[in-house]
Amino acid sequence: MYLLEVRDLTKHFGGIRAIEEVRFRAREGSITSVIGPNGAGKTTLFNCLTGITRPTKGVVSFLNNEITGIKPDKAVKLGISRTFQNIRLFREMSVLENVMVSQHCRTRSGLLSAIIKNKAFKNEEQAIREKALEYLELVGLENYSDTVSGNLPYGSQKRLEIARAVATEPRLILLDEPTAGMNPQETAEMMGLIRKLRELGKTVILIEHDMKVVMGISENIVVLDHGVKIAEGTPEEIKRNPLVIEAYLGKEH
């Protein structure tokens, strides 16, 4: 079954064609990588899928429902969450709070119950806290729950962002360059974490530059160049695709 289906997705910024008629599908429980040179339109694609920018044309459907141009918070509610290329944590909030606030759309207590602190409110707060700790454990940050998140080292911030994305209880997670700037050991850990996400039943789409990561974990690879999809297939197919080689290495080779 396909969780996500993208048809002819196009986004123009003024005269610039960021992405042009991109189409691909992501099977439930799979890991898909989106690769391509810088400026290929990968992040724009993510922005269109998560409602941060509105596509110019085309259709995004999730679980067979069209969700093109949906608002970001609605997308999360449906089960799509994401991380950012340049980490966007709530820097002055603690690690735990970052994950707690992510359960916002899965909780419901209102103003009144917060003021009178009734039973339902207390139970919900308790559950939020426990789940948040669980998610922190998943990414290995359970010992840092009281640290101010802006003070975490870079790699931990990246992992916290993933915990935050998972805390929204998504079916589809979009990771924007999860291993960028990491050393080989951190990269290996991150690959493990991504596999763990799939074991939890999440579908993962990631933007990635590290070919070892891409070839190592993805089932399907989508290659973008100048906003256009030039290839799609399994790691083996992509490795042999002349168009991809050309896009990465130039025409002479």
Added chain:
Amino acid sequence: MAESGIQNSKFKIQDSKPGKIHSPFFIALWLSLLFLPFKGIKAASILFVSLLLLLFIFRAFSGYAKILMDKLNAMRESIIERFKAVYAGSEASGMIAYSLLFVFLFAIPFFAKDYFIDVLILAGIYIILAQGLNIVVGFAGLLNLGFVAFYAIGAYSYALLNTKLGIGFWPALPLSLALVTLSGFVLAVPALRLKGDYLAIVTLGFGEIVRLVFNNWDSLTKGPNGIGGIEPPHLFEMHVSRLSHYYYFILFFVVLTVFIIRRVKASRIGRAWLAIREDEIAAASIGINTISYKLYAFAFGAFWAGLAGVLFAAKMQFVSPESFTFMESVLILCMVILGGLGSIPGIILGSVILVMLPEMLREVQLYRMIALGSGLVLLMIFRPQGIFGGKSVSSGG
């Protein structure tokens, strides 16, 4: 925001260049020359000499000043630590601290002068106002420069309901609060499409429009003359008009305000506000409807300003547009920033300081606004995060 963070790091490039160090003589001469046309040669010379002395003293003692600053900082830290210990410590010690505080606050009218109680009542009204503004600026990170508008609407609602329709305090209170909250929504709906500075200026405009309406709608508000003869509140058939009674009355509302706002801050609503303040795009990407939550922040903040307004009108038994100028908005903002954006106890302290200080400086009344102005500049340069070091003021958008 991440973007401004990048901007800031860009700026640092030219910081590495050695800055020019001006001599005290030159600085004193320059400032006195600027002063010269305004007060003549004699005053300018006096200014020159005193500036020169001041700068030399400052330079000579700057080493000591630093030590003094460190000492003060350490003192502040230890006070905060103790506060935190009370907060986080065992229930019992917290309860004891709170009860002591309550007994003290309760006992004040028994030994304090009327004048002092009067000042405290005013401080209480400002605490409520500043806590309300803190929700908008400190929690949700939206700079509101026209907050006084809601204070004015609250005060005028009660004044009009009471004097025109003869509605008493208790039935008028919910009506006024509903009206203010509604006006919070009305302003927020258009304003929230705007970012940062644009939002600030539109809220400022809203504040001015509200004041001008009250000032010019003579048939309803009697214009600049104001509305007098407003009834004080009554409790069990008794008018709360004696100063000490009104003190307790205000104290009750202050405690209620702080209690409720603390609870809301610790809920998912409060967390959502903080997330929006930290990074709006990230907040939307974890499923927070940023538009609605900004709306709630505006309306919830306005609610408290309205309460303060009603209490103010009932205390003074008189309202006029003069009490609701832009300077009032600035003063409330100063309380929030001085106390530390987002910090509830800090803002209580900030409000009390800014109400008390001018009262203590009565002898030098003329200079207090000058002191407030320079104080703001110095605060931003040396301690932008306020006394309680909540959060330093961040981007308004």
Added chain:
Amino acid sequence: MLPIYTYLIFSVLKPLLFLLKSSVFVQQVINGLTVGGVYALIALGYTMVYGILELINFAHGEIYMLGAYLGIIFLGFFTAIGLTSFSLPLSLFLAFILSIIFCSSYGYTMEKIAYKPLRNAPRLSPLISAIGVSIFLQNYVMLTQGATDKVFPHIVENAGLEIGGVSVTYIQLFIITVSVLMMLSLHIFITRTRMGKAMRAVAQDKTMASLVGINIDTVISVTFVIGSGLAAVAGLMVASYYGLVNYSIGYIAGIKAFTAAVLGGIGSIPGAMFGGIFLGLIESLSAAYISPEYKDAYAFIILIIILLIKPSGLFGKSQEEKV
């Protein structure tokens, strides 16, 4: 059917035509242009500083107020020493020059003391610092010059031209001419000179500008100096136009000029010029045709309406945040 339409159209157009023909309208346009020229001059200072520092220089209105006071002080001084009776144009010219020099120095000093230390601080800090400066300057003038209105010396006659029921005073002509001249010279400065180009470069990208050897501190200082100079001219002209000044005029004029800058799209220099004149026209026309009591409110109402339709101002470019 046709006659009904003609009637309807006519009934709508007739008052409009009358309105256009009436001398009241032309008179209000001239008044509006006068005030608008002044707003534009102040708005330029806001927009230039915003373009470079992204700071609402809240104290800019106070510089304009200082300009008005300084003009009165210097003219008073010149009268006392007999220069005005010797040569009125010379003393007026000197008053202008001295006001400009002093206001520019105030602007320069203000930047060095209140904004420069905050250049790496979060966005709100300099704004609050600016509010502090504004409060300081207002009370500084109130303490030194008194809280009552100051009268502009009656040395310039209130004469003018009268054409078909519309009167234009020489002061109005003077204000409109000077405003246009100042704007033209600023335009030439920005587009033609080295410093003007450096300013544009800094406004676009500070890192790149400093990498190609532009001294950013100098550019910022020059921006404040020019903006304050323009405000000084505006202040002096308004003082001579209304004949009265008060320490609080800076606040409301500043707010309106900022509104004008936002109307035109803040950061855009032609936008500020257009916004100022547009605002002046709106204000004087609505004061005449709707109600003069709310004169000060129209600026804000217009601002809110325009920002609702186009959140980045009339001439501003909308910017999407990069993700």
